[in-house]
Amino acid sequence: MALFTFKLPDIGEGISEAEIVGWHVKVGDRVEEDQPIADMMTDKATVEMESPVAGTVVRLAGEPGDQVPIGSMLVEIEIEVEGQGEVAAAPPPSDETIEAETPGEVVIEDNIPNSVRPEPVEGPSFSAALVQEQEAGFDRLSPNGDESDAPVLASPAVRARAKELGIDLAQVKPSGDRIRHADLDAYLLYGSGQGYGPAGRSARRADETVKVIGMRRRIAENMAASKRHIPHFTYVEEIDVTALEELREQLNAERGERPKLTMLPLLIVAICRTLPEFPMLNARYDDEAGVVTRHGSVHLGLATQTDAGLMVPVIRDAQDRNIWQLASEIRRLAEAARTGKAKSEELSGSTLTLTSLGPLGGIATTPVINRPEVAIIGPNRVVERPVFRGKEVVAAKLMNLSISCDHRVVDGWDAASFVQAVKKRLEAPAFLFVN
Template sequence: MGEHVVKLPDVGEGIAEAELVEWHVKVGDPVLEDTVLAAVMTDKATVEIPSPVAGTVAWLAAEIGEKVAVGAPLVRLRVPGSDGSASQPPQMGGTAPMEQPQTGPEPQPQPERQRMAAAPQAGAEPSAAAKPARRPALAAMPAARAPAGYGAPRPAGEKPLASPAVRRRAREAGIDLRQVPGTGPAGRITHEDLDAFLNRTPGTPARSGPAPDTSVEEIKVIGLRRRIAERMELAHARIVPITYVEEIDVTALEELRAKLNADAGSTGRPRLTLLPFLMRAMVAAIREQPIVNAHYDDEAGLIRRFGGVHVGIATQTDAGLTVPVVRHVEARDIWDCAAELARLAEAARRGTATREELSGSTITITSLGALGGIATTPVINHPEVAIVGVNRMAVRPMWNGSEFVPRKVMNLSSSFDHRVVDGWNAAVFVQRIRTLLETPALIFMEG
């Protein structure tokens, strides 16, 4: 058998390392050419790493959440060599890991995760040398009897799967987890399984109410969640924010939007949300206050003011918050903005957005839709200097000079980097947006 080393490829211009966010294989797994081995993340873009050859996984480079340098070994595969010891590629299925090849550098001791991955499948009879010694504490612990009809104990030597919190509860209650059937993945014993076992054990008083939940779940901060945490920490540490909240009467805008959407089917144009109107209003307001469409490089002491308006749209996905970018909004009309916004939001939710589509924004919009609240304090997307937050729309009574009338109203909550944007400039910027949204015909005239 020979060995093939799969190295982390160049995953983007200027990228020196990437974070490992998912293993698709484990030690001992057979793989075919183009089988996905792992997923890595860089700048919020996830990249899958395929296998260039068929073989069997012999070694994995890192734990989930660790960073791997570009060009560094990621996976080692055992592949059929020229010595005639193997002539067929490995078959997909439950194949036990093969012995380490005798050629090449001396193999490093396997970490615990890899030893577990290479262990025999549950139910297989281990050899006498491979049988783990039982812990004295477990051997001496009085085993609680399983209630009649509740399930047979596990075979001797088979270790039940359970979290540390479940094991601690079992020890405190004097329960042998081998007697407890598990309903979780791969037979894992949950707190609910332990509660059911306790409630069915003779002599154990039945609980009269909900059982206390003493579980503590530890979630490793990796991948996109770690990227978000790092960005928020950077923004909090470096930016001095000021938040400006203004009320906007969007009654006329909503009437216009409804009329345009009613005609969308016959014209073939995309349906419009409020955001394309806001994007175009921001372009007009930026012409008067260009300082808000900028990056502040505080290390170099430079403000980079951009002519093009590249609007980041904060988008919630199953994996976390991403910010796809609608580029050159100043050159797009309302419908073009809507189409591009829909395309990018769908790509972000599916996880197919490219690194270029998730970077390069000069100003950001954040909106929670119906959950937007009355007011928010949006966090600026460093190194930008402004972010516009859309709050919930509601019908409120408004005084028109002679009587109260129902109007559709919402708040804009906008944050600015006060090191770059003065309060007066921030207020003028938001007031210009307000004027355009309250008189939407002006947006088309600004065109």
């Protein structure tokens, strides 16, 4: 037998270390060549690491949340040898995201006493399990691991958590196409009658300690830095989108094979047509160098909620796309973000961010700026209310539009004037299609 040391390879330019988001294996597991073994997060993206050899896992570098330097040990795997002092050849991994050969070294050991075997490392935490659920495959095995005529669809991470909690997955009612962590939480709260709490009192649940790691830690750090460095102010205006909604319904009725239009593509067109008049808003501020870069192209970030947390995929050159192209790109980027398939270049380089809570949009929002940008725009829920048109009272569809700005480089007058110009285009939709 021999030990193969799999060292963390260079997974990006300028990256010196990566965070362990979650393990796909534990000590004692048998792994095959190219089998996923860990999810590692850098400043730009989450990368799935695969085993370059087949064997048995004997040591892991740490727990979820730990930082691992590039070139240091990630996993030690016990492999079989063909002859004394010779190790079976193993081809390098084929992952296109890793250009260099996988670093690794082999130590020949005839026997490894049990007394020096590494202690097993605990499985992934709840937060890491969420990332595993997003990226790992799903099986249709019954709760005991055997095939069944009535299979339970759940990810390995959900199964592991259910086992720790002593929950029979066959008794859990899924809220969608598979059992998720939220379904386990509902089962803990309400038992087999999920969704129906005891009348007259609130359900009780045990305290839970969740380690802040991975995407959630990145979000926490970025939001804290934004509020710490940027003096925010927020301006909110009400917009009558009755005509815009009528136009949207007419376009959807004739869309054919094209994607269904939401409000967002029309709002993006209005933003892109207005920004040339207000270049101070489509900008990034390097506060250390004291330089504001006003961008000519609009690289629009879309704040997107995923199982792993908030991500911001970017529509490149949004000003050059029509409403149908924008609708397609919004759908593609949102799906890539939610399934963990967004590339690192699709998650960086935005010059202005748009954040929308859809039907949960509320009356008004005060969004936090995506630093180093200087502004973020948040449309709110469309509601129907009576309004005066002359002396008549009519029903109108109204929407509040919020904008938060960096007061160091954007004045309140500029923000208000920009929103008023956007409002003019949205309330008279013909202005969206004429110069």
